Amino acid sequence: MYDLNDVVEMKKPHACQTNRWQIIRMGADIKIKCLACGHIVMMPRREFQKKMKKILVKASEQ
Structure with missing residues (x-):
């Protein structure tokens, strides 16, 4: 399960061609x-x- 400040990969990349997102609010x-x-x-x-x-x-691993 995901948590606050986790870095996740989405199914589609962002317009800037990267696919790393940080959860900043839940x-x-x-x-x-x-x-x-x-x-x-x-x-x-x-x-x-x-x-x-x-x-x-x-x-928790960072």
């Missing part, structure tokens, strides 16, 4: 930030769970 909605260009996207938790591919780095 609740009913989840806010993620692109680690390459800094773009922030907010989406409902259900949509996030559908679009997330895998967890790359757990926050």
Whole structure:
């Protein structure tokens, strides 16, 4: 399961051609930030769970 500050990979890459996102807010909605260009996207938790591919780095391991 994902947690705050985890780095995740989404199914589709961002427009800047990278696919590393950091979870910066969790609740009913989840806010993620692109680690390459800094773009922030907010989406409902259900949509996030559908679009997330895998967890790359757990926050507890950093």
